Structure formats: structure tokens, C-alpha cells
Amino acid sequence: MRILRGPLPWLLLLLVVATVGMPATKPLFHAMFPALDRPMYEQDSFTALMLAHLWLAGVASLVATIVGVALGIFVTRPAGAEFRGMVETVAAMGQTFPPVAVLAIAVPVMGFGESPALIALALYGLLPIVRNTITGIETVPADTREAALGIGMSRFQMLARIELPLAAPIIVAGIRTSVIVNVGTAAIASTVGAKTLGSPIILGLSGSNTAYVLQGAILLALLAILLDVAFERLAMWLGGWRRPA
């Protein structure tokens, strides 16, 4: 079982146990923070928060991936080539915008709640994916393309069998950036009315309840690290042909 090697399965196990078992650690937090009346966040279950968080960040990342890769493919085709300069400029400029500010702006434009947060995350998450899709497809050598066409592939076959597989490691790196940013920003989205792992943190910060902050922060950090490690594995697998045998 190659999949069991490395930290990935253990991190996953740790995250599940920490999420489900968090309430059981109440005595521990009681001992750590004797001054607090309620040392355990109990407004929502941590499992529900984790699932809501995953839903928000996951849907946003999925939309960002689908739209981002499609856009990246479009502007690298002859038909979309003239849009490429603009798309690249927007992607580069947009990435300098702090994600928290983008999230905050979504409120005056679209209102409070989960869906404005979702749209803001998806839009922001789009940028690294578009950028990396373009870069990834660009790095396919010209003679590889010429060989693919010259040997009798259609343009679609060349895209599906040559360009996308060769660009995959770079595209996945973009998705990884996007997902990690989305997971972090989704936590802040609890300030615009979405229930996420950020909720105990924000509540704890505003109510000087360090225990709440710690509970949310631990789960959030674990989730981000787990996803990062998972993407690392995926990237290794996708780039397998590069490895010396």
C-alpha cells in the first residue's frame, strides 16, 4: 500500500480525530484556561463547521478550477489568442489584491452571507489557476506540438493528450495555491456571515476567549497542512515521467 507511506494518511486521521473528538478535550481546555466559564466552543459542532468550511472552500475552488482552466485553454487557442494579454494582465494585477480585501468588497457589492463569500473566493481563486494554465501550456515545446500535429492528431487530441498532461504539474500548482488561499480566506468569511472554522476564532477574538480561538485555529491549520501535503503528492505523481528511473 504505497498510499499509506508518508504523512498523508496520518494527517487525515489526525484531522478527523481532532474534529470529532474536540469536545472531549473540554477538561484539558478547562485546565489551560481556568478563568474562562466556557472553555469549549459549543454553538456549532466542529464537524459541522469543518464540513461547512470544506463546502465553501471546495465549491469555490471547484468553480475556480473549471472556469480557470477553461479560460486558460481558451486564450492559448488561436480563437482566443487576442484575449490573452488582457487575461494575463488581470490575473497578474488581481493577484496583488489582498484576498481579505476582495472578500470585504464583496459585501457592499453583493451583500452579506455565504454566496457573496463563495463568489469572491471563486473569483479570486481563479487568478492563479488561469495564470498557471497559460504558463503550463506555454511550456510545451514547439517541436512537441509540431510532432503531435504532424503525426496526425487533431487540435483537440493534441490538447487532451499532449498539452494538458504536460501542463498538468504547473496547473495543479496553481490549483494548490488557489485552494490554500481559499481555505484561509473562507475562515475570514465568517466575518461576512458564513459559518466556517473561522467562526470560533472570530468569536473568541471578539470575546477574549482564547480557548475558542485555539480550537478553531488548530483545526484550520491542520486542514491547510493536510491539503498542502495532498497536493504535494499529486504533483509528484503527475510529474512521474520526469523522475529518473
Place this chain on the structure above:
Amino acid sequence: MTDAPPIIQLDHVSKIYGGVRAVDDVSLSVAHGTFLAIIGPSGCGKSTTIRLINRLIEHDEGSIRISGEEIRSFREETLRRRMGYVIQSGGLFPHWTVERNIATVPVLLGWKPERIRDRVTELLALLQLDANRFRKAYPHRLSGGQQQRVGIARALAADPDVLLMDEPFSALDPITRNALQASLARIHKETGKTIVFVTHDMDEALRLATQVAVMDRGHIVQLGTPRELLHAPANDFVRGFLGAEDRGLRLLAIETAASRMRPVNGLAAETPAIAAGSDLRQALSEMLATGQHALRVEEAGRVVGELYLDDLVRL
């Protein structure tokens, strides 16, 4: 056979880039089984010409026909799958194994897995690549010469009518190039494929081709057999390209010892010997090196004739 249309026919074909005629009014007829070398300096339009044939570039004027049919009547992919295509760098797909690379077109054509497997085995053998070692290897593990062998195998995979090759050996070192030229000559002989081969190396063209087209600034300046070119260059450009000083030696290089030898007439047994298949340039070299003005010609270990210095200079 003479009634069959030529396998490739170009009629008054031109390609214009921003007012410049990169290929200008080229007409060319390639019979089945021909090994045509298109040769010329860089920018003469030779690479453009072969890309016109498989429609990687569309021609602007004239017509191109394959076995009598206008190439635009085919879907691009269909046309290209009927023609193997080999480029200078090999252009192997780096994320696929050697086997998967060679199988590209058969997979596109939907062949059965067993048939593809057998074909790959056959081609690896034809290109003198050890199947056990190379079948599952990725391209970056291969040397330049091995990559190019795989490139040729890939081009031959679906048994195309025509093989188009764009300077396939020019990035290789001389020893590797020599070995690949020998392999290609053998493949041409064994399979009888029609080959169109772009090169800027005159020795390569003279060694391999049955027909040579010399191009300059978009035109075909001369078309003929290697012998015709060497004996009667059409103009100074062709003469210059053949190498004014080397022309005589090149003439020797296109003929074999067997073609000029005289019957056995009792040359001493210690006279140096040369294989009947060697070219006359090698024969001359042997005479100079050994200080002899005659050689014995051998075939399969048996003396079949004698070759004198006079025989070499006789035109």
C-alpha cells in the same frame, strides 16, 4: 505501373509570407519508392515545402496531390496519418514511454492492443532498439540518436505511404548520424517507402537519395539523380553547393567498386583488398594509404575483380 499517378505531385505551388514568396512556383513529381532529398541553404524554402505536403502549412497557389487526389480533399488528420513525419529534435512526447510514443498513430486509428504490441516490437527491431531495454523507457533517458530512432519508428508505425523527414539527423554527432543514415538506407531498401527528406548536408543527400532537388530562394534550381547533379550542375549555385573542390571526390562517392572493376587478372595475393560494396572514394583512399595503384575486389570472401587507379578517373 507507369499509368499510376505519382504518389506526390506539386504543380506550381507557392507560399507567400507578408509579400515574400517563401516557396515560389515549385513543381515536383515523386514516383512511388523514390527517396527524394530536398537540399538548400537555410531559408531556401525546403522545410516549408515539406510542411506544405502534410498541410502543417497551407499553400497559397497551385495544387498538391497525393496519389492523384488534392490534399485539401482530405481531413488534415487523415492526410497526416497517411504520412509519417520526423523532425529534427525527434519531438517525442516526454510523458509517454517509448512504446506509447511509437503507438501514437495506431492508437489514434483504434488498432487492437495485441496488434499495436506486435507492431511496436517489429519496429523496435527494425530500428535496432532492444525491446526489453527501451519499450518502457521515457524519452529523457534516451540518447539523441536513440530518440531519433524512436521518432522514425513512430512515423512508420501505421505503415504510411510516405515518410516526410525534416533534417532528422542534423543535430546528431557524426558517428551517430552515420549509423542512422545506414539504418535509413536499409529501411528504404527493405520497405520501399517513398521518402521526402530535407537536409542541408550534401554528402547526406548524395549518399541516401535516389533523387535530389536543390532549392534556392523558394525555387527548385535543379532536380535529378545524384549522378546527374554531379556530372552536370545546372548553374554556379548548384556547383557551389556541391562544393567546387570536392565535386570529383563526391562523384567517386556515389559509385561502388563493383561498378568499375575489371575481371580477375592475377593480381598478387598480397595486394590490398576492398569490399565490392565500398564506394570508389574509399577505394581511392585505400590506394593512397597503401601506396598501391591497384586493389583486389572481394565479395563474400571471394575475389571477384580488380580495380586500377585508371578505372577511377575514367568518366
Place this chain on the structure above:
Amino acid sequence: MTEVGRKRLSANRVLLLLLTVGAVSIASLAFVSHARNRLVSGKPVGFIQAAQLAHTAPVTLLAAGVLLLLAPFLFPARAGRWLSLLGSGLTLGGLGWVAGAAAIGLALTGSPSARTSLGAGFWIAAVMALLAAGDAAQRLRLPLSLIWLTALLMLGPFVLLLGLGELNQLSILKEFATRHDVFMAALLRHILLVAGALIPTVLLGIPLGVAAWRRESVRRIAFPILNVVQTIPSIALFGLLIAPLSSLSDAIPLLPRLGISGVGVAPAIIALVLYSMLPVVRNTTEGLAGVPATVQEAARGMGLTRRQSFWRVEIPLALPVILAGLRITAVQAVGLAAVSALIGAGGLGAIMFDGLFANALDLVLLGALPVIFLAVLVDLIFRVATGLTARWSA
């Protein structure tokens, strides 16, 4: 079709899309929205109505801007693109002026507590104008030095309108007027937070980067740790720092008097430095590793000592890459400093979150827009600096 003809058409396709989206959103969405006071939600005011309220001059400016935007349809050469660039600046100014003048018109009829805020129609049209400018600048292949000119061209009309007070009746500026002092203090605090994080980052990060370049062992330890830190979401890192820092300040009475406790500026700066390390260390190492071995050999061959070669050859050649790392770090720090408002570090983020918690949307904008502006400005400054060093070291 000729090559030139195709190019002209393609220039128009991007512009055509931008103009269409801009026109459709102006026609269908609220240009501004008007509320009797800040508690009730606003009623949408369409562009036609806003234009009627705004009178001739602003509408004329907008029309002139849009006409110039169309220039590439008529002149395909560089001239057309320059005109288009100018046109997008005027369009942006015109949009702002129409909105500002409409707000003045609405203020004449309504109560003093009435508020006019910018609507989705305005925002989308403004973004389209910016994109048109970006497209024109891209096609003109402007050198870095002229990017400043473009920025000036885009913002000039706006700054002028602000100076003339033409926009004063817009709610975000009303909000600014009532909180002028708070805003300025927050802006200053924000800049200090970023600078306070960057200075220790440079002092620690560059030597660490050099050490990592020299020694495999440093690389093997430093990078995984910094990678993990960078992966942890900012809000979680802030949260994780609170507990240890507050127990530390409880245990050592001196620390709170120095301003170090679980919340406030100290944990914010510590977290910002932790985050900022990775890009600086990584780029220092990569920049040094990217110096061609032949150059180093040549330097040594000419008799430079190792130290001389390091300061005169390696560092100057690596500088553009190191500066690029600093740019990433600085831009990132502007955003993280906004998040640090949640742990009481202040700055523009405090205004933004106050607005979010109090449902005061203009306040949110007053906090968030300057954060974005600051990030873009920092990015631009570092890009120009990187460009300059790349030129002289190349």
C-alpha cells in the same frame, strides 16, 4: 484577409467585449443608490436618471472618453491605442464625475443624512475602463517607466475631481470626512505594521537565504518549516500565537509594559515576519543559485577573493530575484496586516472589520479600497526597483 486586417479586427474584439459588458451593466444595473439615511437600504438610481441629475459637463466628459476608447476601431496603429488609453482615463473620470454630480443633485432634494453610494453599474463600468487601459498599455508594450504615466493618466481625472470637491456627496467620501483622523491614523498604522514586519524580515531572511545557499543542511531544515508556516492560514497563525504570547506576558511582568501581549501589535508583527520569511529566504537562495557558474569562475579567475566575488558578482546578479521575493513579501504583508486587525493590531483592517461587524458598507469600502490601493502601489514600486536593478546588473 491580410495579416494587418486580422490584427485590427482582433484589437477590436477585446475592446468590443469590454465596451459591451460596460454598456450592458450601465443600462441594466444601478449606477448609484440613494438612501434616506445610513440605516435603510438604498433605492437604485439608473444611469439615465443619474445623467439627468448630473447636467452637461460630466456627461460630456464621459462621452468624450468613450469616443476616444473607440479610436482603435478607426486607427489601427499605435496612435489609436494611445488615444484609447487616454479615453479610458477620461471614461473613468467621467463615470466618477457623473456619480458625484448625481449625488450632489440628490443631496439638494433630500435630507442632510441622505446617502448616495456607488452602484454595481458604476463599479463594473469602471473595471471595464481599467481593463481597456490595461489592454491598450499591453498592446503598446509600454516600458516600465511609462507604466507610471499610464497610472497617472488613469487616476489624474479622479484626483482632480476629488480636489475640486465634485465627489464629496458620495457616501464613501462623507464617511471619510467624518472619520478623517481615524482614517489617517489607521493608514499610518497599517504602513508601520508592514514596515515593522519587512525590516526584521530582511535582516533575518537574507542572511538565512545566503546560509541556505551555502549549506544543504540549512536548506533541509529551514525550507520545510517555512513552507508549513506559509501554508497555515493567517487567521489561524494569529490565533495560535495568542495563547503562548499571553501566557508569556503573564509570566514575565516586564513584557506587557513593553507592549508585548497576546493581542495587539506584537503578535501581529511576529506573525507577519514568520509569513514574510519564506519568499525572501527562497528567492535569496534561488537568486544566488541562479548565478551562472561560468561567471563565478571568471570572477575567481580574474583574482577576486571569495568575499569580493560574493559582494561584487553574486549579490548584484542575484539582486533582481531577491527584490522579487521582497515584492511578494511586501504585497502579502499589506493584506496580512489587514487581517491582523482581528487581533487588535489596528490599521486599515480595523476600519474594514468595524464596517463588516456594524453592517456599515461605506466603512467597509473605506477600509478595503485603500488596502487594495496600497498593495498595488507597493507592487508597482518594487517592480520598478526590480526593473532598474535588472537593467544595471544585466
